[in-house]
Amino acid sequence: MIKKLGIPREVKQDEGRIALIPQHIAQFTGLADIFVETQAGLGSGFTDQDYEDAGAKIIYSAEELYEISEIICKVKEPQPQELEFLNSSHVLFGYLHLSSNLSLTKALLDKKLTGIATEMIMEGKEYPLLIPMSKIAGNLAVQKGMQFLEYSSQGKGVLLSAISEEKSSIVTVIGCGEVGRASIQKSIQIGASVIAIDVNEDTLKDLKNKYGENISTLVGGTEEAVNAIRSADLVIAAVLLPGRKPPVVVTEEDINAMEKGTVIIDVAIDQGGCVEGVKPNTHSEPFEIRNGVIVSAIANLPGAVPRTSSIELSTNLQKYVDNLLIENWFDKYKNNESLRPSLQIHNGLLLSEEVADSLSLTLSKLV
Ligand SMILES: NC(=O)c1ccc[n+]([C@@H]2O[C@H](COP(=O)([O-])OP(=O)(O)OC[C@H]3O[C@@H](n4cnc5c(N)ncnc54)[C@H](O)[C@@H]3O)[C@@H](O)[C@H]2O)c1
Incomplete structure (x- = not known):
C-alpha cells in the first residue's frame, strides 16, 4: 500500500534545514505520496516548484500536512506548537534527543505515536545520521x-x-x-x-x-x-x-x-x-x-548553514526512509540491530534503555 510521507517546515528558532531535498524524493514515487509544507525548503535554497517538479504535493498549512501524513519526516525534535498536530497514527522520524527532554518524552508517550530517533540509527559502531x-x-x-x-x-x-x-x-x-x-x-x-x-x-x-x-x-x-x-x-x-x-x-x-x-x-x-x-x-x-x-x-549548530546541512542530511537519510516504506517496516525496525536503537517510542511504551535511565522513566519491552 502507498504510504503518505509528510515533510513539514521546521519551526525551531533559526532552523533552515529540511529533511529531504528535491533530488532525493523522486525515488520514492510509487512507494509513497510525498507532501511538503509550503516554503519548507526555502531556508536551504529549494522552492516549492523544485519539490513539485520532483513529484511532491505542496500543502499550505502545517495542520493539514500532519493530518494527511502517516510518516512525519523532519529534522529537529517537535516544538510545542507542533505537538498539537501529532497523534497515534503518526510515525515521527527525526533527531529526537529525548534523553535531555522529559516533557517531550512524556508528551510523545501520551500521544501513543511511534518515535524513531534518527541520531540512534547505527551501522556497526557508528551513527551514520549523526556523523555528517x-x-x-x-x-x-x-x-x-x-x-x-x-x-x-x-x-x-x-x-x-x-x-x-x-x-x-x-x-x-x-x-x-x-x-x-x-x-x-x-x-x-x-x-x-x-x-x-x-x-x-x-x-x-x-x-x-x-x-x-x-x-x-x-x-x-x-x-x-x-x-x-x-x-x-x-x-x-x-x-x-x-x-x-x-x-x-x-x-x-x-x-x-x-x-x-x-x-x-x-x-x-x-x-x-x-x-x-x-x-x-x-x-x-x-x-x-x-x-x-x-x-x-x-x-542546532548545523542550522546555521542549512543548504550544506540539508544536502548532507538528505543524502544520508534516504536509505532509512526507504526502510519505512516497505510493508513490514515495523518488524524490520524491531528486529534489525542497526535500526532497533532508534525505535524509542511506540504506542505509549518507552523502548530506549538510555532514555529511560537518563530520565528515570520505566523501560518497556516489545513482545
Ligand atoms: N549542537 C549541535 O548542533 C550538534 C550537532 C552535532 C552533534 N552534536 C553533539 O555533539 C556531541 C558529540 O558528538 P560526536 O558525533 O562527536 O560523538 P562521538 O561519539 O563521535 O564522540 C564523543 C567523544 O566523547 C568522548 N568522551 C566520552 N566521555 C568523555 C569524557 N567524560 N571526557 C572526555 N571525552 C569523553 C568519547 O570517547 C568520544 O571520543 C554529541 O552530544 C552530539 O549529539 C551537537
Whole structure:
C-alpha cells in the first residue's frame, strides 16, 4: 500500500534545514505520496516548484500536512506548537534527543505515536545520521568561537589564526569524536595551538600520530586536563555517551578560574550539555556571559548553514526512509540491530534503555 510521507517546515528558532531535498524524493514515487509544507525548503535554497517538479504535493498549512501524513519526516525534535498536530497514527522520524527532554518524552508517550530517533540509527559502531551533522557542528564551533572571541562580543580580543611563526592562541577540545576531530582539524589548519582531551586513549594516540607536534593530548579528568581547560582561549566541549545525558566536563569552578573573555562552546547541548549549569542558546542569542566567560550552547549548530546541512542530511537519510516504506517496516525496525536503537517510542511504551535511565522513566519491552 502507498504510504503518505509528510515533510513539514521546521519551526525551531533559526532552523533552515529540511529533511529531504528535491533530488532525493523522486525515488520514492510509487512507494509513497510525498507532501511538503509550503516554503519548507526555502531556508536551504529549494522552492516549492523544485519539490513539485520532483513529484511532491505542496500543502499550505502545517495542520493539514500532519493530518494527511502517516510518516512525519523532519529534522529537529517537535516544538510545542507542533505537538498539537501529532497523534497515534503518526510515525515521527527525526533527531529526537529525548534523553535531555522529559516533557517531550512524556508528551510523545501520551500521544501513543511511534518515535524513531534518527541520531540512534547505527551501522556497526557508528551513527551514520549523526556523523555528517557532527562534522559540520565541529567546524562551526571553531567559526563561532572565533567570532565570540572578538572584542565586540566581549571576548578576549584574540585572533585564533596564527599571523606569525608564534602560535598566539589555545583551543582545548574535550571529546575527540566526530565533532571534536572536525574542530581539531580546523583549529590546526588556522594555526592555533590545540590540546585534545578524551577518555579513550586510543583516540588520543591516533590524534598524536596524525598531527604530531601540532597537538597535545591529555586524558580527561587529570589535573593537566583541568589546567588545559582553564587556560584555553576557546574550549570546545563535545563528549557523547550515545543516547544518554553527557557527564559534566567543564565545571562552575573551571569557569570561575578562566580569564575573562574566554569562550566555551558546548556542542553536546542537544543531549543536555556537558558544561555545568549550561542553558540552551539560539543562533540569534548565541551565548550568555558567566563571570566574564562567554558560554555558548546552540543545539542546532548545523542550522546555521542549512543548504550544506540539508544536502548532507538528505543524502544520508534516504536509505532509512526507504526502510519505512516497505510493508513490514515495523518488524524490520524491531528486529534489525542497526535500526532497533532508534525505535524509542511506540504506542505509549518507552523502548530506549538510555532514555529511560537518563530520565528515570520505566523501560518497556516489545513482545
Ligand atoms: N549542537 C549541535 O548542533 C550538534 C550537532 C552535532 C552533534 N552534536 C553533539 O555533539 C556531541 C558529540 O558528538 P560526536 O558525533 O562527536 O560523538 P562521538 O561519539 O563521535 O564522540 C564523543 C567523544 O566523547 C568522548 N568522551 C566520552 N566521555 C568523555 C569524557 N567524560 N571526557 C572526555 N571525552 C569523553 C568519547 O570517547 C568520544 O571520543 C554529541 O552530544 C552530539 O549529539 C551537537
